[in-house]
Amino acid sequence: xxxxxxxxxxxxxxxxxxxxxxxxxxxxxxxxxxxxxxxxxxxxxxxxxxxxxxxxxxxxxxxxxxxxxxxxxxxxxxxxxxxxxxxxxxxxxxxxxxxxxxxxxxxxxxxxxxxxxxxxxxxxxxxxxxxxxxxxxxxxxxxxxxxxxxxxxxxxxxxxxxxxxxxxxxxxxxxxxxxxxxxxxxxxxxxxxxxxxxxxxxxxxxxxxxxxxxxxxxxxxxxxxxxxxxxxxxxxxxxxxxxxxxxxxxxxxxxxxxxxxxxxxxxxxxxxxxxxxxxxxxxxxxxxxxxxxxxxxxxxxxxxxxxxxxxxxxxxxxxxxxxxxxxxxxxxxxxxxxxxxxxxxxxxxxxxxxxxxxxxxxxxxxxxxxxxxxxxxxxxxxxxxx
Numbered sequence: 001x002x003x004x005x006x007x008x009x010x011x012x013x014x015x016x017x018x019x020x021x022x023x024x025x026x027x028x029x030x031x032x033x034x035x036x037x038x039x040x041x042x043x044x045x046x047x048x049x050x051x052x053x054x055x056x057x058x059x060x061x062x063x064x065x066x067x068x069x070x071x072x073x074x075x076x077x078x079x080x081x082x083x084x085x086x087x088x089x090x091x092x093x094x095x096x097x098x099x100x101x102x103x104x105x106x107x108x109x110x111x112x113x114x115x116x117x118x119x120x121x122x123x124x125x126x127x128x129x130x131x132x133x134x135x136x137x138x139x140x141x142x143x144x145x146x147x148x149x150x151x152x153x154x155x156x157x158x159x160x161x162x163x164x165x166x167x168x169x170x171x172x173x174x175x176x177x178x179x180x181x182x183x184x185x186x187x188x189x190x191x192x193x194x195x196x197x198x199x200x201x202x203x204x205x206x207x208x209x210x211x212x213x214x215x216x217x218x219x220x221x222x223x224x225x226x227x228x229x230x231x232x233x234x235x236x237x238x239x240x241x242x243x244x245x246x247x248x249x250x251x252x253x254x255x256x257x258x259x260x261x262x263x264x265x266x267x268x269x270x271x272x273x274x275x276x277x278x279x280x281x282x283x284x285x286x287x288x289x290x291x292x293x294x295x296x297x298x299x300x301x302x303x304x305x306x307x308x309x310x311x312x313x314x315x316x317x318x319x320x321x322x323x324x325x326x327x328x329x330x331x332x333x334x335x336x337x338x339x340x341x342x343x344x345x346x347x348x349x350x351x352x353x354x355x356x357x358x359x360x361x362x363x364x365x366x367x368x369x370x371x372x373x374x375x376x377x378x379x380x381x382x383x384x385x386x
Contacts, residue, residue, distance in 0.1 A: 012344065018067050081325065082321075088101050101247050115233075119229070196331045213295070246271060261377040265376075316378065316380060
């Protein structure tokens with residue numbers, strides 16, 4: 001694509017980052033709609049729209065149009081993960097939500113791991129333009145399956161068994177659609193703001209892996225393109241296991257210690273410190289094998305905490321969990337824009353990504369300490385009643 005459209009590294013950095021601008025702008029409004037309208041309707045709209053923009057990307061003919069399409073793409077995808085978080089909040093009990101969200105993020109990481117090698121093969125086979133059309137068709141197929149099958153409330157699902165309904169009604173009630181969003185509580189909550197800035201770190205390193213990792217391996221270590229695509233999939237592939245492990249381990253700690261606060265907090269602290277070590281090490285080593293191993297360690301740390309962070313957002317938000325999750329995720333939109341642009345600027349100036357990787361180590365160290373301020377056992381509604 002860069003060669004066909006004549007794009008520089010800096011321009012490609014803005015292409016990657018432009019998605020995050022509109023995603024961040026629309027994330028909170030879409031989270032609000034998730035709480036008010038329902039997950040089924042919003043998720044179907046989101047996937048249908050981003051499938052259209054994915055397909056249209058294959059028809060782009062200039063830098064300006066590509067930027068506009070990326071803006072549309074970001075707006076279309078906003079609200080997806082808050083909606084999925086509310087799905088988990090409706091269908092699973094507190095002691096099982098970490099594992100369930102871990103499975104959700106594991107699936108996302110598996111998709112991300114498969115995408116680079118599959119995309120490389122498709123590009124060589126049918127070209128990059130037709131590849132976008134194929135990926136858009138996959139999203140359309142998902143909508144055709146999801147809409148008739150999924151229901152917001154377990155009771156309304158035609159395939160729900162007696163055991164399913166007994167589980168759904170045991171010791172908890174599904175989170176109902178919010179009739180009013182406590183905006184003042186959200187924006188004045190130190191708990192929510194700690195969650196916001198903690199999650200800022202998530203995309204700072206992750207978006208480097210998502211956007212620049214193949215280029216990093218090709219440009220800095222002169223790795224062949226196909227091999228770089230395969231290596232770029234490794235952190236996300238291993239991270240998929242970490243997603244499941246992080247959510248499951250957090251649930252275990254909640255049951256073991258009887259504390260939602262520390263069951264979530266300990267995983268957050270450990271995961272982000274592990275990421276800090278991995279990114280800093282990748283910036284200091286000087287061979288591709290050590291760099292990939294270090295980045296795998298960094299991704300494991302990120303993915304240990306990712307399902308925990310989303311579980312916490314739903315637990316703090318309650319009936320407004322979609323909005324709180326969207327507010328948290330909007331922080332990652334800021335860093336998702338800054339990360340690829342900063343990486344492009346650093347590489348252009350220094351012909352190396354090492355400074356970018358070391359800076360990620362610093363960001364994750366600070367984010368780890370913010371977990372000491374996040375309390376999953378203190379939902380917004382309890383603050384209001386107090």
